[in-house]
Amino acid sequence: MLTAEATGVCVICPTPFTPDGALDERSAATMTEAYVAAGASALTILGIMGEAPKLDAEEAMRLVRIVLKHAGGLPVIVGVSAPGYAPMKALAQRAMEAGAAGVMIAPPTGLRGDDATLSWLQGAAAAVAPAPWVLQDFPQANGVHLSPRVIAALAADPRCVMLKAEDWPGLDKITTLKAMMAKGEMRRIAMFGGNGGLFLPEEIARGNDGVMTGYAFPELLVRVVGLVKAGQMDAAMDAFEPHLPLIRTEHQPGLGLAVRKYVLTRRGIIAHPTIRAPGPKLSDATRAEVDAMLARLARRDPVAMKMAAE
Amino acid sequence: MLTAEATGVCVICPTPFTPDGALDERSAATMTEAYVAAGASALTILGIMGEAPKLDAEEAMRLVRIVLKHAGGLPVIVGVSAPGYAPMKALAQRAMEAGAAGVMIAPPTGLRGDDATLSWLQGAAAAVAPAPWVLQDFPQANGVHLSPRVIAALAADPRCVMLKAEDWPGLDKITTLKAMMAKGEMRRIAMFGGNGGLFLPEEIARGNDGVMTGYAFPELLVRVVGLVKAGQMDAAMDAFEPHLPLIRTEHQPGLGLAVRKYVLTRRGIIAHPTIRAPGPKLSDATRAEVDAMLARLARRDPVAMKMAAE
């Protein structure tokens, strides 16, 4: 089970497809194993990056089962966001029965005002009971602002175990929420960043417990989290900086997932960079830019060295 | 099969639920029969007003089957809009196998620019093949602008049989599209308005072939369409005006569906006004206002008289 004491790197998994658009079950297995080997402390599937709305209910459950089978006992969080409670409830129930550790919920577009947002999310939390749940704060995707007051009210639910904090700018919000926890104005829950890791060193330094994102080199995320927590901010920045150009490139809305799948394919973590239609395609120019970034990275970072040798 | 020669009133059906939130199969049947009796020439289910995203795939298909069974041979259009092609394809296929006459497609939020919008919708049209399809132009719900140029390009697909034209303001767009058809710059497809009927007389006068909306008195829609087509615009306005306060009240975003289900319940067309969570609830004040509107309507419109007598 997922708890409010979670720490480390929770890798957001893409959903791998074969070139003809079918679920790539074999890649789902190898990817899961690669993330475990990279030092992940948990995995998330069927999030916004996981092309969840493009899957039907059976495909979603097949992916859940494969990842669970290969996760080596790591907690697996399943994204269940939907405009209605009924499909959320159904997926949460099936995922938890299959062995998931918890579910993740983001509000839908169109919610207006603190009160309506709080009420919608409280209903969603009730719908996924008895699963532990992660609140995703990602206004860039859904336009919904979660104020610290609303987050604190949601965190009062004992099943709310984690905030995926990816508001942007978001660092001062982390500081505000940690201060509220320290003063007892908010129940302590785990705080994990996102946004592709773009502000990872600062997020951890501000008090986040970990990061939940899908950057194609999760080893780097593990290393940076460890260094910052050990108080070695400068060493963390030394490790972080050479990756920042690629992190920035994976962080682009829409296109970023295509970049990420391409890198994962280059690394051998999945077999195909396919995005299920409709979705962006990498241009030759972008692919060449990513290749250059990977070559450069391989010269500078031992994490990336193995790939470059190939 | 749905064709580009469709005319008349295509009633958008809500999805009826029992007070505990289950699909109300009995009401689905009575509602379908009531709409047939009211003079509908077609029915649409699982549209935006049909709470489609709150249903799971099995419930959606159950509703499809019940409505088809009671539709007395009228064409039934099934909304299949989704962010990904795979679920659209799956639902279109099952619905057409069950006997649907066609499907309806609205673009998802977030599309930017004529080219991307055209490309997304062409992909969607391919995904639902070989079903005839209706293009829904409803930017108030999804923020996607469909220019006349894009609509004409989509209409070139022989399976594109109808535009549900509910841009707002939208009357000049109807005129523009009809002129393009007249000049041969656009393939002729059926044009049906929407927006709850708020501009129904003008829409028909501008050249629309019919209307696809869910106003709780479809008899009134039938009457107005007939009068305008017969050139009796003033008689059409005489019929329309007493209903306009209620049309306006049903047209409110979000809340409107709750009003409509309440009126349908008062009319005995469905058994319960339940909206599946999450959704708006009618306040006592709103209910009293709607009751007053219905009482007033009953005094003035023979269509509504029967209800008032009860």
Next chain:
Amino acid sequence: MLTAEATGVCVICPTPFTPDGALDERSAATMTEAYVAAGASALTILGIMGEAPKLDAEEAMRLVRIVLKHAGGLPVIVGVSAPGYAPMKALAQRAMEAGAAGVMIAPPTGLRGDDATLSWLQGAAAAVAPAPWVLQDFPQANGVHLSPRVIAALAADPRCVMLKAEDWPGLDKITTLKAMMAKGEMRRIAMFGGNGGLFLPEEIARGNDGVMTGYAFPELLVRVVGLVKAGQMDAAMDAFEPHLPLIRTEHQPGLGLAVRKYVLTRRGIIAHPTIRAPGPKLSDATRAEVDAMLARLARRDPVAMKMAAE
């Protein structure tokens, strides 16, 4: 001075232009006098409908002075909304010195969350001191949700004298705010509706003190407000219904202002229907529809009879 005891009809004035786009000073005068004669209890200029962002500072002040000169002592409210406080402060100061009764403030697009919205508006209120001010709640235009909690907090400022309540749907919000005032949870301020008068009878019945809108027949607004306040709801609806088709047509986003200026020109209230570029133009078809509505109205409503006689 504008006070929290304001009632009646506050007419939103368009800004009249000559066909070449210059400020039409003569029409500004005749329009003001026509609104006074129609029974307005106050006037608002330079609002969203007043094309304020298309005027430069000198033109704005010229309009302020003309309207003040012809307003016959009625309170004149000046819209001062802007993205920064400095221009708001400058315009508020000049307008109040010229004799305005108060200013109106709407939040800019892009504010996120109750706290940021409250803080922005408190800063704006400070910037326009010592002017009495009207809070405009119009999310359709700016995307900013004002929760009852935020409105109540703003109303605690003794210079906050009025809420222009045009959220949509908005009737239950009126009821909520009136209940908060009744319970002492919110300072009593004047509540005026908007939205072109589309829900005017219900708004007054819910407790609004008046309406602030620019429907081209303000006499009708005066009559409806009076009838509802006198408890004659049915008579109010009898007066309201024949106007509802035109109210609906003037209420369309963007295009509505062009319709309104056309009607005001037909009525002789302003000399030209010109909208300063960039802006929508009326098509011949729309003009014909409006003409038909006016002819129909003239047959049915004594208010409109004089116009029809010409």
Next chain:
Amino acid sequence: MLTAEATGVCVICPTPFTPDGALDERSAATMTEAYVAAGASALTILGIMGEAPKLDAEEAMRLVRIVLKHAGGLPVIVGVSAPGYAPMKALAQRAMEAGAAGVMIAPPTGLRGDDATLSWLQGAAAAVAPAPWVLQDFPQANGVHLSPRVIAALAADPRCVMLKAEDWPGLDKITTLKAMMAKGEMRRIAMFGGNGGLFLPEEIARGNDGVMTGYAFPELLVRVVGLVKAGQMDAAMDAFEPHLPLIRTEHQPGLGLAVRKYVLTRRGIIAHPTIRAPGPKLSDATRAEVDAMLARLARRDPVAMKMAAE
């Protein structure tokens, strides 16, 4: 005069204020001189980053005159974007008379569809005649998508001399537009990137002629542009990477300007980090993070060394 042959770094200037919110004329002068000394080939003022909507017309012209006086003959571009043409025309005329080299135009929020967008911008171009003008493509700020087709149509105007290309993701759009120019499908205009320089090396490699942004170390922008154009991509990345954490931090919506003004103050380029109200404030935590980034930068980049010595 600004021409379509422009290249290099055009620095976007913030508007400096004193702590009490007045225009800081002295800092405007020192800032201008610092940018000239840093190797800028042009300057832009009163852009989105320049807090233009917070200035009144007189303040705007004062800033124009100061920057022109100290720009050492460099072309100065003046942002004139506004919701209406009249204020654009007025500011353009006054700025050009004062000696500006051209104006910059971004479309306002709310435009829908290629045709309406094209028409609005053509009207704006006419309004600022005879000034040369820069088209700003920045959908993150205004929600308006500019398709390559629309951009090409606008570039047909001989006074359209430059595209500020900051769509995001935007690299493939640069490639598309350059290809259209190469094939003669679009008139050749200067292409300058933006987005705070976040993708600067790639933008230049894709064919951009320069960059127009306000990163607080314009010397770095000059160096990177030069290295990429000299074919030394790897050296460009060596120079770029150490700055990327700060570039990323300045690129945050809203907060980024506060960071930038703080860095410019630390560098002695302006005297105060003041943002005119309403605006974000730097937290102590953010200030400490920026200080750490600057210290780190000073150890690694000769450009930043002087600052660190102080």
